[in-house]
Amino acid sequence: MRIVNRLLALVLGIGMVALGAVVTTEVVRANFGRPRWILPYDRLWAYLTSHAWTSPSVRLVFGVAAGIGLVLLVMQLWPRRRRYVPLAGAADGIDVVVPRRSLRMAIDAAAVGEAGVRAAAVRLGARRADVRVVADDADVVPKVTERITERIDAIGPEKPLKVTVRTVSDR
The missing domain is CATH 3.30.300.30 (ANL, C-terminal domain)
Structure with a gap:
């Protein structure tokens, strides 16, 4: 389980660093009046503002995210075999x-x-x-x-x- 935890932490860490770099680049480009680079934030903003919290698609996304979070929490709280x-x-x-x-x-x-x-x-x-x-x-x-x-x-x-x-x- 320790190997799974380390690999999962590595993948999530690299993903968070990459997402942070892309968002930072997009913000800097927008401040200098340049067009968007990777993120289609205008379409994303339109989608997010047109859906309510009670819509099925939003509930599904948050339900999946909560499920993944619970699985990760249980994996960390499960007692490990003593070394x-x-x-x-x-x-x-x-x-x-x-x-x-x-x-x-x-x-x-x-x-x-x-x-x-x-x-x-x-x-x-x-x-x-x-x-x-x-x-x-x-x-x-x-x-x-x-x-x-x-x-x-x-x-x-x-x-x-x-x-x-x-x-x-x-x-």
Whole structure:
């Protein structure tokens, strides 16, 4: 979502700068008695003065603008996924965090470090860690779960994570 926000801000910013430059140029040209350059402001003025606020076309335009504004507002107010996991045991006024990616990599390394596990994939949620392992047999699940739990406890997240380990077949 951050990329969408940045691209949208870039496009809207460039559009606003371009519109500001065109309007400024038109105003300067009009002050010097020159004809209009790009904007057909005479037709625009005639259209705007001939339509009331209650006309369907005006309501449609403002309804679409309000809808787009609401969508943008909801996009900004929607909670984003945290990039960091807070750790316990920090002193007052000091926040200690670990990046989510680093925690996923540590869990992955703990799973792959167990004998019989060839690969692992980790999905990290707010309160749980789902781990899929490619293993020779399903008997490694308790050992892998214990090893991952030990690694997570050593890192020490503020909220404990529930660990779920599943084996998948090697395809």
